Structure formats: structure tokens, C-alpha cells
Amino acid sequence: MNKLKTLSTRYFLCHLLAGSTNSFVDLLLKNGVIVYAAFKADMTASNVGLIATLSWSLFILPFFIFSAHGGYLGDRYDKRKVSMALRAIDIFIAAFAAFGFLSGNIGLLLVLIFAKGITSTLFGPLKYAMLSECLPPSALATGSSLMEAGTMIAILSGTYIGAIYGAHTDIYLIGSIALAAAIVSFSATCFCTKSAGGDPKLLSPSFNPLKSTFEILLLACQDRRCIAAIIALSWYWSLGAVYLSNVTALVRTTLLGDEKQVASILLIFTLGVSSGLAIGSYWLHGKPNTRVAIFMTVLIGLAGIDLYGSIPDSLLRMQFDFFTIAFASGVYAAHFSSVLYLVANQQAKARIFAAYNIMSSLLAVLVLMLSAFIVNYGVSLPLCLSGFAVATIPLTLLVNRMIQRHS
Numbered sequence: 380m381n382k383l384k385t386l387s388t389r390y391f392l393c394h395l396l397a398g399s400t401n402s403f404v405d406l407l408l409k410n411g412v413i414v415y416a417a418f419k420a421d422m423t424a425s426n427v428g429l430i431a432t433l434s435w436s437l438f439i440l441p442f443f444i445f446s447a448h449g450g451y452l453g454d455r456y457d458k459r460k461v462s463m464a465l466r467a468i469d470i471f472i473a474a475f476a477a478f479g480f481l482s483g484n485i486g487l488l489l490v491l492i493f494a495k496g497i498t499s500t501l502f503g504p505l506k507y508a509m510l511s512e513c514l515p516p517s518a519l520a521t522g523s524s525l526m527e528a529g530t531m532i533a534i535l536s537g538t539y540i541g542a543i544y545g546a547h548t549d550i551y552l553i554g555s556i557a558l559a560a561a562i563v564s565f566s567a568t569c570f571c572t573k574s575a576g577g578d579p580k581l582l583s584p585s586f587n588p589l590k591s592t593f594e595i596l597l598l599a600c601q602d603r604r605c606i607a608a609i610i611a612l613s614w615y616w617s618l619g620a621v622y623l624s625n626v627t628a629l630v631r632t633t634l635l636g637d638e639k640q641v642a643s644i645l646l647i648f649t650l651g652v653s654s655g656l657a658i659g660s661y662w663l664h665g666k667p668n669t670r671v672a673i674f675m676t677v678l679i680g681l682a683g684i685d686l687y688g689s690i691p692d693s694l695l696r697m698q699f700d701f702f703t704i705a706f707a708s709g710v711y712a713a714h715f716s717s718v719l720y721l722v723a724n725q726q727a728k729a730r731i732f733a734a735y736n737i738m739s740s741l742l743a744v745l746v747l748m749l750s751a752f753i754v755n756y757g758v759s760l761p762l763c764l765s766g767f768a769v770a771t772i773p774l775t776l777l778v779n780r781m782i783q784r785h786s
Contacts, residue, residue: 391513391522393570397466398506399529400564404469404557405499406537408476409434411553412488414545415480430485434492441496442503442740446733447591449501453508453729459571462505465498466565472498473561477554503736508729509571516720523716524660528653528709531619535649592737598727599734606734607781608719613739614774615712617746618679621767622648622704624747629760634691644701651702655709662710663717669779672714675707676775682707683768690761704768711775718782 416430452461472494479488507523514522544553600606626644630636663671682703689696723731746767753763 388513390571391510393567394506394509394513395526395529397462397564397567397571398502398526399533400560400567401466401469401499401502401506402530402533403537404473404560404564405438405495406534407541407553407557407560408473408488408495409438409492410538410541411480411545411557412485412492414542415488415550415553416485430489433489437489437493438496438499439740439744441493441500442736443592445497445500446503446736446740447595447730449504449736450595450727450730450733452501453505453733454727458505458509458512458729459568462502462509462568462571463565465502465505466561466568468498469495469561470558470565473554473558476557477551480550480554500736504729504731504733507732507735511728513571519720521660521664523720524656524709524713527712527716528656531649531652531656535623535645538645595730595734595737599731599738602722603784604718604722604782605731607778608715608722609731609735609738610742611715611775611778612712612719612735613742614771615708615715616739617743618708618767618771619648619652619705620743621746621750622701622764625750625754625760625764628754629690629764633760634694644698647698647702648705651705652709655706655711656713657709658706659710659713663713667714667717667721669714669783672711672775672779675711675714676771678707679704679711680769680772683765683771686768687761687765711771715778 412434413430472491476488476491478484479491506526510519510522510526540556541553544550544556547553596606599609623645626641626648630641630644634640659671682700686697686700686704689700691697719731719735750763750767753766754760758766
């Protein structure tokens with residue numbers, strides 16, 4: 380009851396709302412531009428593909444360049460004030476995006492996607508580090524899982540609404556929704572708890588993105604348990620990215636379904652991850668449990684194998700497998716979030732989560748590229764999805780061994 384009371388405080392709920400609405404704007408803008416280019420800008424199929432690639436690349440690029448600087452800002456300055464400044468910038472980005480949609484200026488919209496990627500990159504380490512100031516240590520793991528669940532729901536909500544209103548006849552609506560969400564995110568940040576001052580002696584990272592990224596990753600690698608947990612959590616995001624990014628292709632080419640079936644599978648996957656994160660947090664009570672992690676890993680692998688056998692003959696069984704993989708992934712993430720919060724250096728927490736941002740972005744891009752290569756090489760999409768689920772088993776055994784050897 381005390382933990383539930385802590386999680387229902389104004390500070391945590393405002394922080395949860397600020398983080399979720401930020402993720403919502405990210406996906407609304409990125410997917411809205413892609414759908415707008417496809418249905419409203421009178422472009423060829425190849426140009427639409429180019430816009431989609433540019434949108435994804437421009438958004439993810441800042442995570443490699445500026446994550447180290449986000450970690451520095453979080454450990455050097457007042458986290459709440461920095462977050463408020465970033466959310467204020469987002470309001471201007473959303474306002475210019477509304478103008479970009481109305482005027483049909485694709486170039487401006489792509490620049491704004493890059494700008495939004497920068498603010499989200501700088502905010503990422505702050506989002507997780509500020510949890511330590513909103514919640515006591517006993518509630519950190521639960522709070523982190525709820526943040527992950529809120530982010531997942533926001534991502535899919537932004538994807539849906541971006542797809543719907545990106546091609547809407549009243550094109551001003553998508554810009555208005557983005558602007559309203561940015562204002563809500565700023566307002567929620569204003570009501571977050573006041574942050575303690577950072578370390579004024581902390582040196583700023585190098586402007587060389589490769590050097591600063593390497594330094595942040597090296598900091599995380601000083602504790603093998605820390606980097607092991609980051610690898611496991613990065614795989615969680617990468618596996619989710621592979622499944623979510625291939626749902627549309629699976630429905631169109633293999634199941635021969637329509638957009639309603641795409642929506643139903645995405646909803647099932649989201650409910651699975653969210654419930655897994657919530658139940659896993661309650662189950663673990665903020666304490667890592669290796670047996671639970673291994674059991675969920677095996678469950679992911681077995682459900683992945685069954686998924687290959689269920690497509691396309693048994694749609695109900697396929698949906699159950701999607702839910703099982705998502706649910707087990709949520710519990711899996713709750714376990715490794717607990718590990719990361721327990722082992723992360725308190726004085727370098729923002730920079731540790733910056734390393735998490737870098738690693739998860741890098742691994743997600745590599746895994747998505749690998750999945751595209753495998754499918755283009757001639758491997759069926761169901762077999763590809765099954766293979767990535769099974770790959771969770773050896774990876775988890777490896778990171779668990781790293782954690783246990785250095786505990």
C-alpha cells in the first residue's frame with residue numbers, strides 16, 4: 380500500500396505524463412510526415428520510401444550524437460529546469476510542424492523531426508534519472524516499469540493518430556494535436572518535483588560525437604553488471620521494434636488482411652507489454668529475480684517457435700503467441716530495470732541512462748537492418764520473427780552470467 384501511495388503522488392504522475400506525452404509527439408510527428416508524404420504530397424512510391432527512411436534516420440541520428448550531452452546535462456545541472464527548457468522548445472517545434480503540414484513543406488518537417496530527435500535525446504537520460512528524485516529506492520523499479528509501459532502506449536498512440544490525421548482532409552488537426560500534447564508535456568514538467576543541483580565540477584563531454592559516445596559507454600562498462608543490464612534492456616526494445624515494424628507487412632503479404640487486423644495485433648502486443656511490465660514490477664517488488672528472467676526468456680523462445688507454426692493457419696493461436704511474447708518481454712524488462720537501478724552509480728545515473736539510450740538505439744537499428752536483410756534474402760517473415768524470439772535465450776544466458784560473476 381505504501382508503494383502504491385508513493386506511485387500515486389503528484390510528482391510521479393506528472394513525470395509519467397511528461398515522459399509519455401513527449402514520446403507521443405515523437406511518433407505523431409515522424410509517422411504523420413510519412414503518411415502525409417504518401418497520401419497528400421502526390422509523391423511516387425520510391426520518393427515516399429525515401430521520406431520514410433529520412434524520417435527514421437533523422438530522428439534516430441541525435442541519439443548517437445547527443446546522448447552523452449544529455450547525460451552530462453542531467454548530472455551537471457538541475458534536471459527539472461533542463462527538462463522544462465526542452466519541453467518549451469518542443470512547443471515551438473510543434474507550432475512550426477503545424478505550419479509545415481498546412482503549407483506542405485516536407486523539407487521543413489524533416490528538419491523538425493531532427494530537432495525533435497535532439498530534444499528527446501537530451502531528455503531521455505533526465506527522464507530516468509529524475510525517477511530517483513520522485514520515488515524512494517523501494518519503488519524505483521516499479522516506477523521505471525510504469526514509465527516503460529506509458530512510453531509503449533504513447534508510441535502506439537502516436538503511431539495510430541499520426542497515420543489517421545497525416546492523411547486527413549483537415550490537415551491542421553495533426554499539428555493542433557502535436558501542439559496540444561507538447562503544451563501538456565511542458566505543464567506536467569512544471570509540476571514535477573524540484574531537483575537537487577548537479578555536480579558543478581563535472582566536465583562537459585567532447586563535441587566529437589564518437590569520442591563522447593565512447594566515453595559514456597566506457598563509463599557504463601566500468602561495472603559489468605550495469606552494461607549487462609543495458610544490453611538486455613536494449614534487446615527488449617530491439618525485439619519489440621522488429622515485431623512492431625513487421626506487423627503491417629505480415630498482415631498484407633502473409634495473412635492477406637486489412638488495416639483492422641494490423642490494429643488488432645498492435646493492440647494485443649501493446650496490452651501484453653504493458654501488463655507484463657506492470658505485473659512484473661508488482662511480482663518482483665523492485666528486486667531482481669534471475670529465475671523469473673530465465674523463465675520469461677524461455678517463454679519468449681517457445682512462443683516464437685509456436686508463432687512460426689501458427690501463421691497463417693491459426694489466427695487465434697498467432698494472436699496468443701504475440702501476446703505471450705509481449706507479456707514475457709514486459710516481465711523480462713521489469714527484471715533488468717531492477718538490476719540497472721540497483722547497480723547504477725547514483726552520481727552518474729543520467730550518464731548511465733545516456734549509455735542505455737545509445738546502446739538501445741544502436742542495437743535497434745542493427746537488428747532492424749538485419750531483419751530486413753534476412754527477409755530480402757528469402758527467409759519468410761514468420762521464420763524471421765521466430766528466429767529473433769529464440770535468439771533471446773542465448774543473449775539472456777550471457778548477460779545473466781556477466782551479472783552473476785561480478786555480483
